Amino acid sequence: MAKLHLYTAGITAGFTILLTAAAAEDAALPKQAQEIFQPLPKDLASAELPIKRERVELGRSLFFDPRLTIDGNMSCSSCHQPAFYGTDACPRSIGVQQRPHLRNAPTVLNAGTLDIVHWRGDRDSLEDQVAKAVTSPITSGQPNEKAVIDRLSRVPGYVPLFAAAFPNKPQPMTVQNIADAISAYERTLLTPSPFDAYLAGDQNALSPAAHAGLAKFINTGCVACHNGVGVGGWTYQKFGVVEDYWNATGSDPIDKGRADVTKDPADLYVFRVASLRNVAMTPPYFHDGSVATLPEAVKVMERVQLGVALSDADTRDIVAFLESLTGELPANFAAAPVLPTGAVVPAK
Amino acid sequence: MAKLHLYTAGITAGFTILLTAAAAEDAALPKQAQEIFQPLPKDLASAELPIKRERVELGRSLFFDPRLTIDGNMSCSSCHQPAFYGTDACPRSIGVQQRPHLRNAPTVLNAGTLDIVHWRGDRDSLEDQVAKAVTSPITSGQPNEKAVIDRLSRVPGYVPLFAAAFPNKPQPMTVQNIADAISAYERTLLTPSPFDAYLAGDQNALSPAAHAGLAKFINTGCVACHNGVGVGGWTYQKFGVVEDYWNATGSDPIDKGRADVTKDPADLYVFRVASLRNVAMTPPYFHDGSVATLPEAVKVMERVQLGVALSDADTRDIVAFLESLTGELPANFAAAPVLPTGAVVPAK
Numbered sequence: 138m139a140k141l142h143l144y145t146a147g148i149t150a151g152f153t154i155l156l157t158a159a160a161a162e163d164a165a166l167p168k169q170a171q172e173i174f175q176p177l178p179k180d181l182a183s184a185e186l187p188i189k190r191e192r193v194e195l196g197r198s199l200f201f202d203p204r205l206t207i208d209g210n211m212s213c214s215s216c217h218q219p220a221f222y223g224t225d226a227c228p229r230s231i232g233v234q235q236r237p238h239l240r241n242a243p244t245v246l247n248a249g250t251l252d253i254v255h256w257r258g259d260r261d262s263l264e265d266q267v268a269k270a271v272t273s274p275i276t277s278g279q280p281n282e283k284a285v286i287d288r289l290s291r292v293p294g295y296v297p298l299f300a301a302a303f304p305n306k307p308q309p310m311t312v313q314n315i316a317d318a319i320s321a322y323e324r325t326l327l328t329p330s331p332f333d334a335y336l337a338g339d340q341n342a343l344s345p346a347a348h349a350g351l352a353k354f355i356n357t358g359c360v361a362c363h364n365g366v367g368v369g370g371w372t373y374q375k376f377g378v379v380e381d382y383w384n385a386t387g388s389d390p391i392d393k394g395r396a397d398v399t400k401d402p403a404d405l406y407v408f409r410v411a412s413l414r415n416v417a418m419t420p421p422y423f424h425d426g427s428v429a430t431l432p433e434a435v436k437v438m439e440r441v442q443l444g445v446a447l448s449d450a451d452t453r454d455i456v457a458f459l460e461s462l463t464g465e466l467p468a469n470f471a472a473a474p475v476l477p478t479g480a481v482v483p484a485k
Numbered sequence: 486m487a488k489l490h491l492y493t494a495g496i497t498a499g500f501t502i503l504l505t506a507a508a509a510e511d512a513a514l515p516k517q518a519q520e521i522f523q524p525l526p527k528d529l530a531s532a533e534l535p536i537k538r539e540r541v542e543l544g545r546s547l548f549f550d551p552r553l554t555i556d557g558n559m560s561c562s563s564c565h566q567p568a569f570y571g572t573d574a575c576p577r578s579i580g581v582q583q584r585p586h587l588r589n590a591p592t593v594l595n596a597g598t599l600d601i602v603h604w605r606g607d608r609d610s611l612e613d614q615v616a617k618a619v620t621s622p623i624t625s626g627q628p629n630e631k632a633v634i635d636r637l638s639r640v641p642g643y644v645p646l647f648a649a650a651f652p653n654k655p656q657p658m659t660v661q662n663i664a665d666a667i668s669a670y671e672r673t674l675l676t677p678s679p680f681d682a683y684l685a686g687d688q689n690a691l692s693p694a695a696h697a698g699l700a701k702f703i704n705t706g707c708v709a710c711h712n713g714v715g716v717g718g719w720t721y722q723k724f725g726v727v728e729d730y731w732n733a734t735g736s737d738p739i740d741k742g743r744a745d746v747t748k749d750p751a752d753l754y755v756f757r758v759a760s761l762r763n764v765a766m767t768p769p770y771f772h773d774g775s776v777a778t779l780p781e782a783v784k785v786m787e788r789v790q791l792g793v794a795l796s797d798a799d800t801r802d803i804v805a806f807l808e809s810l811t812g813e814l815p816a817n818f819a820a821a822p823v824l825p826t827g828a829v830v831p832a833k
Contacts, residue, residue: 201568210579215558220549220821226828231558235583421828429828472820473568480574480769480777 166352167340173355175366176333177414177464181249181324188321194474195302196322198295199315201473204288205271206233207278213270213319216242219471222418222463223326228426232275240392241426243411244419246470249324251370253409256424258373259398263320268312282312289315294477328415328464332368335461343461350458353451358443362410368462370412376424377406379444385437386427394424417460431456514700515688521703523714524681525762525812529597529672536669542822543650544670546643547663549821552636553619554581555626561618561667564590567819570766571674576774580623588740589774591759592767594818597672599718601757604772606721607746611668616660630660637663642825676763676812680716683809691809698806701799706791710758716810718760724772725754727792733785734775742772765808779804 182188199205203212216230216238217223223244230238240256254260260269270276271285279285289295290310302318303309334342335351343351354360363369373395376382383391395404408424421427422434435452439445447455530536547553551560564578564586565571571592578586588604602608608617618624619633627633637643638658650666651657682690691699702708711717721743724730731739743752756772769775770782783800787793795803 203566204574208579209575210563210573215563218551218821220824221826222823225558226552226824226826227557228828231556418823418826420826426828466823471823473566475570475766475814475819476568476574478569478574478766478768480576480774 163340163348166348166355167335167338169355170351171336173360173364174332174336174368176336177247177250177327177329177366180327186321186324188325189302191298191301192303192318192321193325193469194322195298196318196320197469198298198474198476199319200322202476204292204479205277205279205285205315208233211276213245214473217245219466219473222246222415222466223470224419226420228421232273233278236275236278238275240424241421244415245323246326246328246464246467247367247412247414248326249320250327250366251409251412253371253373256408257395257398258409263323264313264316266316267319268316271312271315285312285315286310292477292479294479298477322469326467326470328467330414330464331461332458333464344457346454346457347461348458350454350456351461353447354455354458357439357445357447357451357455359438359455362442363413367412368414369410372410373404373407374410374442375405375407376441378442380441382406382423382437382441385441386423386425388423388425388427392425413459414462415464417456417463431459435459511688511696514696514703515683515686517703518699519684521708521712522680522684522716524684525595525598525675525677525714528675534669534672536673537650539646539649540651540666540669541673541817542670543646544666544668545817546646546822546824547667548670550824552640552827553625553627553633553663556581559624561593562821565593567814567821570594570763570814571818572767574768576769580621581626584623584626586623588772589769592763593671594674594676594812594815595715595760595762596674597668598675598714599757599760601719601721604756605743605746606757611671612661612664614664615667616664619660619663633660633663634658640825640827642827646825670817674815674818676815678762678812679809680806681812692805694802694805695809696806698802698804699809701795702803702806705787705793705795705799705803707786707803710790711761715760716762717758720758721752721755722758722790723753723755724789726790728789730754730771730785730789733789734771734773736771736773736775740773761807762810763812765804765811779807783807 180188200213200217203209203215205212211233216225216227218225223246225242227242229240230242232238243256248254249263254263254266260266272279272281277285279288295310299309299314303314306314331342331347354363362372362374365371376394377385382388393405395407396402398404411423416422417431420431420434421429422431423437428434428437432452435455436447439447439452528536548561548565551557551563553560559581564573564575564580566573571594573590575590577588578590580586591604596602597611602611602614608614620627620630625633627636643658647657647662651662654662679690679695702711710720710722713719724742725733730736741753743755744750746752759771764770765779768779768782769777770779771785776782776785780800783803784795787795787800
């Protein structure tokens with residue numbers, strides 16, 4: 138009995154040392170995380186971009202309205218579906234009249250927090266993105282801005298909505314105002330997550346696995362790119378630092394990335410670093426949607442960007458951390474608005 | 486002063502007579518309406534079709550899930566959108582891979598109350614409709630039931646949902662069960678309206694115009710077909726009783742209707758009488774979506790079915806009555822569910 142007691146005491150002493158080291162690390166981790174990441178702001182209102190209720194409501198209706206597009210059967214919400222956390226679960230989206238999009242649809246959730254728009258940064262702002270999308274041959278199929286405005290002006294219920302959202306304007310229904318309204322709506326689509334609660338000081342907001350995963354996410358070097366408020370989304374990076382990405386993912390065709398936009402050879406295979414907010418809800422992964430699951434995507438990243446091979450257990454912890462970046466769907470996104478009635482597509 | 490008094494008294498007396506007549510009519514109208522129409526039931530649960538929560542929840546997910554279809558980019562909710570009260574605002578819907586549907590998408594709201602499924606009654610039940618839709622070349626594009634099940638079984642989150650919805654079955658994931666689940670969900674999509682409150686005895690539930698419209702709807706003969714719980718939806722009728730419908734609407738091509746299903750010449754141009762619940766929210770109108778607005782649709786009906794020409798004021802009143810058939814969107818339809826993750830469409 139005495140022997141057993143001594144043995145148990147020895148185990149307890151060993152445990153205490155381990156726990157003390159772990160406690161010291163635990164205490165340091167939140168501080169370290171707060172230096173690398175920022176929590177989501179409460180809202181994105183600013184002096185230049187005030188969040189006006191009427192404008193947001195109009196933008197919400199337009200976001201869900203397929204009458205913006207040539208056949209009247211696709212809306213922003215077709216590729217950015219609430220059911221898939223603002224994505225469409227397709228590797229690459231299918232646009233109007235079966236026209237293929239070249240890249241995977243990124244989520245619109247928290248898009249207002251990101252400094253770079255689109256995978257290749259080929260749009261200046263959310264407003265620029267929307268304005269170009271409404272006459273894009275793939276996204277909309279409408280031949281020009283006039284066709285878009287002609288279509289919408291045949292929905293009587295939109296007239297007062299535009300007037301309320303853009304008061305004191307002689308012609309409130311313009312493509313620029315459509316872009317301003319949809320962007321204003323998108324800026325309201327914020328999804329605070331358990332990780333934001335953790336950054337605000339609530340250590341219990343992360344599970345033990347997520348906590349361990351956060352430490353590994355930092356120590357493995359993922360945070361070199363995935364940092365800031367979006368846990369990514371504001372810098373560019375070559376996809377395939379250590380190893381070619383198309384070998385690792387079987388991606389086909391090879392995408393030259395930002396080089397096609399800037400014509401700078403230094404931008405070959407360079408893309409926006411993806412924001413990892415809600416990443417667990419938005420497979421498939423990468424600009425080409427070539428990878429179906431999150432553990433697989435983490436392993437590709439480790440291999441081609443960092444040249445490391447983490448164990449399955451480490452990868453699971455990192456995935457647990459990434460799952461802590463999932464927030465709740467905003468109510469004004471989960472539910473579609475009831476749209477002003479009006480059938481504007483001629484019978485065929 | 487005395488003269489004015491007498492004159493006023495005369496007017497008042499005349500008014501009293503009119504008001505008394507109107508009051509008598511007012512008193513008779515609710516009773517008359519109660520004989521012609523029935524309010525929506527509270528729910529559609531029955532011994533044969535119990536409403537099971539797990540089955541309804543599964544059905545709701547499947548209803549919104551585009552992964553049921555060949556390219557993964559269309560779901561039931563593509564043609565039956567919450568934003569358009571369960572329709573798509575298109576004259577005729579566009580199916581998968583741009584394949585045209587032959588007829589206008591009727592709303593799924595209150596569909597569980599209707600005795601006839603589809604415009605031509607070519608489906609035996611909601612279950613039969615869904616089961617055929619999931620392998621229809623236009624609706625789904627999936628080549629066979631196996632392809633549908635293979636696709637869904639690659640979404641891990643569906644396995645427990647099917648098991649919970651269909652307990653004690655060795656293989657819960659079947660097309661029949663998909664059909665049962667989606668039908669169970671659809672049976673929950675009921676939209677009680679101001680007119681139901683009126684039928685339940687609340688005379689103030691209808692505006693004066695709607696009240697007048699109800700009387701005209703009855704007295705003009707619309708109720709010969711549009712009656713019962715759905716204000717239509719349970720009988721067949723020839724479209725074009727008095728005058729050919731394609732002359733009145735410019736419909737092209739001419740649709741032989743139910744005759745193509747039954748091969749009975751008596752069924753030439755025969756269609757399901759449309760339920761008028763939520764009709765104000767679901768333009769365009771008729772099986773071909775050939776008419777864009779509700780007043781126009783009422784006038785076509787008056788002309789080709791009843792051979793009458795009501796005044797604009799009478800038509801406005803009837804439209805006001807029809808607007809009283811609009812209920813609120815059910816919460817489990819307005820908001821899309823968050824779907825189990827899983828990207829199942831191979832990259833192209």
